[in-house]
Amino acid sequence: MNQLIKNNSKTILLGISSGISLFIINGGLGIFKNISNYILNCINEKIYYQIDVDSKDKSFEWLLYWLSEHESVKDSTHLNAETVYNNIGKNPKVILVPSVGQHTIKYKGKTIWISRIRDSTFDMGSGAPFESIKLSTLINNSSAVNELLQEAMLLSLNKDIGKTVIYINSEGSWERFGNPRSIRSLDSVILNNNLKQQLLDDIKSFITNESWYRNRGIPYRRGYLLYGEPGNGKSSLINAIAGALNLDICIVSLSQKEVDDRQINHLLNNAPPKSILLIEDIDAAFKSHRSQVDLDSTNSNQINSLTYSGLLNALDGVASQEGRILFMTTNRIELLDNALIREGRVDMKIEITNATKEQASQLFSHFYNLPQDSPLSNQFSSNFANYQLSMSQIQGFLLKYINCPEKAIEESYKLLPVNLS
Ligand SMILES: *[C@@H]1O[C@H](CO)[C@@H](O)[C@H](O)[C@H]1NC(C)=O
Ligand SMILES: *[C@@H]1O[C@H](CO)[C@@H](O)[C@H](O)[C@H]1NC(C)=O
Ligand SMILES: *[C@@H]1O[C@H](CO)[C@@H](O)[C@H](O)[C@H]1NC(C)=O
Ligand SMILES: *[C@@H]1O[C@H](CO)[C@@H](O)[C@H](O)[C@H]1NC(C)=O
Secondary structure (H helix, E strand, O other): HHHHHHHHHHHHHHHHHHHHHHHHHHHHHHHHHHHHEEEEEEHHHHHHHEEEEEEHHHHHHHHHHHHHOOOOOOOOEEEEEEEEEOOOOOOOEEEEEEOOOEEEEOOOOOOEEEEEEEEEOOOOOOEEEEEEEEEEHHHHHHHHHHHHHHHHHHHHHHHOOOOOOEEEEOOOEEEEEOOOOOOOOOHOOOOOOOOOHHHHHHHHHOOOOHHHHHHOOOEEEEEEEEEOOOOOOHHHHHHHHHHOOEEEEOOOOOOOOOOOHHHHHHHHHOOOOOEEEEEEEEEHOOOOHOOOOHHHHHOOOOOOOHHHHHHHHHHHHOOOOOOOEEEEOOOOHHHHHOOOOOOOOOEEEEOOOOOOOHHHHHHHHHHHOOOOOOOOHHHHHOOOOOOOOOOHHHHHHHHOOOHHHHHHHHHHHHOOOHOOO
């Protein structure tokens, strides 16, 4: 310790001289405090390694996210729920992170002390208080802190960026399902006319239009029904739209036994932020409904079940702050009850038909990477009538002739119904 004081004798002297006036006033307490603080700081610097991560820096978010995933943080009893965004500022997620104060974690066998500090000043932009997180460890173990920060960055960058996260309902709440899917490009979904663009524009306008709804007291939600024969890309369209708008997808499975009226209401109105709710094959879920006037009145012994009226109520429920985007799909719109798809529950009905000649030609061009309206593509599509074949049927056929568009054209008669049997 002598060594320490000698090395820094200049500063110590300054400390002493400014301490002298205090000494006179405070009867010696001041100078003692000054010197002991100073020495403590010097010792700290020799023993501890500390990094400050400021909330103004990107790494702050990365670190919070990393902490939320870390085992010893999960076990902690003092957590804050916070919303974080991915690196393009979208797809917010709520995570649990250490709250303001002191925490200790183990990382690679090293102890790291975490001190989260909230400033009294505010960021004018976001209105949030400035914060910082101090990470300290023994100086000998400093590399652990550096590695931690590096790992935090990679975790955030590799996670969910350019991916669509899929959620499924499990025991009445939302759970991530599998690894996030790569985004499907909207170009790969070939629809009739302008449908794709219309749908995209409609959702975009909805997303940016919250005040319009709030000002008029209209619930901030929008429902879409995609209907038409199977194999024409209803699900692919939803995946691609989610990708294009950077939304996640929550698949509502109504067939799960545990889903009852209360849960469906909770699920539909508490989807993770910035996500699309998807109920596939809605006709199948309520096949029996039409013959049984209402399920709950006839089946009184089935206490926990989903009823048709329960679903309707959930559809009408109070949408969350974020607004609710709901997609339903069906292969057989004629089986659906009018009440289910009336205006307000379904705002836009889009028919996804079998392939038109135009779509067949576009699919051919896309598949073989040919220009739109190339002679080969048109020759191919001229062999069929509109709506005769499904898109997946044509695609399946082309897959047999991956490198040979001419051969595909030559053999295309095999796709026609007479030859299918
Ligand atoms: C520092 O690292 C050593 C060697 O890995 C380890 O044994 C020790 O427990 C660590 N100390 C702290 C306080 O983490
Ligand atoms: C750090 O390691 C050195 C030797 O590598 C050792 O002499 C020193 O006591 C250690 N310091 C602490 C604080 O553990
Ligand atoms: C907002 O939504 C309403 C109703 O759908 C629509 O009439 C209006 O044009 C939208 N405004 C914008 C800016 O998209
Ligand atoms: C649509 O395509 C499917 C599969 O190729 C076919 O079975 C069905 O008859 C087609 N629909 C119409 C209206 O032609």
